[in-house]
Amino acid sequence: QSVLTQPPSVSGAPGQRVTISCTGSSSNIGAGYDVHWYQQLPGTAPKLLIYDNINRPSGIPDRFSGSRSGTSASLAITGLQAEDEADYHCQSYDSRLGGFVVFGGGTKLAVL
Amino acid sequence: QVQLQESGPGLVKPSETLSLTCTVSGGSMSDYYWTWIRQPAGKGLEWIGRIYSSGDTNYNPSLKSRVTMSLDTSKNHFSLRLTSVTAADAALYYCARDPDGSGYDDYWGQGTLVTVSS
Numbered sequence: 001q002s003v004l005t006q007p008p009s010v011s012g013a014p015g016q017r018v019t020i021s022c023t024g025s026s027s028n029i030g031a032g033y034d035v036h037w038y039q040q041l042p043g044t045a046p047k048l049l050i051y052d053n054i055n056r057p058s059g060i061p062d063r064f065s066g067s068r069s070g071t072s073a074s075l076a077i078t079g080l081q082a083e084d085e086a087d088y089h090c091q092s093y094d095s096r097l098g099g100f101v102v103f104g105g106g107t108k109l110a111v112l
Numbered sequence: 113q114v115q116l117q118e119s120g121p122g123l124v125k126p127s128e129t130l131s132l133t134c135t136v137s138g139g140s141m142s143d144y145y146w147t148w149i150r151q152p153a154g155k156g157l158e159w160i161g162r163i164y165s166s167g168d169t170n171y172n173p174s175l176k177s178r179v180t181m182s183l184d185t186s187k188n189h190f191s192l193r194l195t196s197v198t199a200a201d202a203a204l205y206y207c208a209r210d211p212d213g214s215g216y217d218d219y220w221g222q223g224t225l226v227t228v229s230s
Contacts, residue, residue, distance in 0.1 A: 002156055036216035038157075045206055045220040046157065057218065089157050093215045097173040101147075101215045106156040 003028060004090055004104035011110040012080045020107045022073045022090030028102060030071035033093040037066055037075045040087040040106075049088070050075060077109070085111045114139040116207050116221035123227050124201075130194040130226060134207030141165050141185040145210035147217055148181065148192045150203040158203075162210055163190055202228045 005023040012018040022035060029035055035053050038046035048057050050066035053073065065076045073092075077084055090104040120132035134146070148160040161171035163181040171179045175194070183190035194201060204225050208217035 034214055034216075045223055046217075047220070048216060048218050051216040051218075052214065091157075091159075091215060098170075100170065100172050101159040101162070103157040103159060 002105040003094055003102035004092060006088075006090060006104035006107045008105070009108045009110065011112055012077075013112045014080055014082060016080045017076060017078045018080060018109065019077075020075045020088050020090075020109070022075070022092075022104050024071050024073075024092060024094075024102075026071065027096050028071075028092045028094040029068065029073055031095055033095070035066065035068050035073035036091045037064075038089045038091065039084075040089065042086070046089060080111055082111050085109055114209060114219045116209065116219055118205060118207050118221045118224035120224060120226075122225055123229060124197050125230050126198055126228055127196055130192070130197050130201060130228075132192045132205055132207075132224065132226075133189050134191070134221060135189045136209075137188065141183065141188055141190070145213050146181075146183060146190045147208045147210050149206045149208060149217070150201075151206070151223075152200075152203040160192065160194075160205075164213070197228050199228050202226060 037050040039049045040046040053068040054066050063078050087106045089106045094102045115137045117135045124130045142165045145162045147162040163169045178195045180193040204223040206223045207221045209219040
């Protein structure tokens with residue numbers, strides 16, 4: 001049971017826009033801790049996609065964007081491409097029990 | 113370009129200790145946090161803990177009683193020890209770098225698979 005909740009799967013057609021939600025609580029996202037997103041292509045290590053809610057590392061296309069509001073965050077992907085088919089993970093910090101980093105359960109994106 | 117490479121036994125017996133090392137190349141270990149994350153087959157990511165270059169550690173409360181992390185900046189590596197392993201500890205183990213302590217990891221190793229079996 002992950003501390004952050006993501007939908008198990010989402011799908012979209014090429015060119016469409018999809019969003020992936022990440023729901024937390026008052027001890028993590030709701031407490032103002034930043035949310036980060038990773039893309040994990042099949043058989044590879046996760047790759048940082050969005051950090052500190054809205055920032056893209058160098059080389060990440062602006063088709064990927066992040067947002068945070070209240071106890072939730074979202075990742076949006078516009079102009080969906082076949083190569084975007086992957087697992088997406090959200091991450092934040094939780095203040096309970098001395099504080100630790102938490103992940104969502106991951107969302108599998110299918111490009112139809 | 114910073115690179116990380118995990119190494120260690122791929123098979124550990126139940127009740128024994130899992131030991132992994134992550135070798136860092138292409139950059140200094142100083143002033144960074146170094147993280148261990150694992151992923152059971154077909155499941156999501158689980159943060160195990162991190163160690164700062166000073167040696168300060170922060171562990172996942174669910175694993176804290178069994179986890180020890182250490183580092184040797186002179187040898188450019190850091191290590192993970194997980195005691196009393198069970199089948200639930202079988203996973204792909206990743207090491208990674210957290211650049212500023214805010215929790216995100218910008219560089220990752222390729223991962224090493226650990227199986228728990230007698």
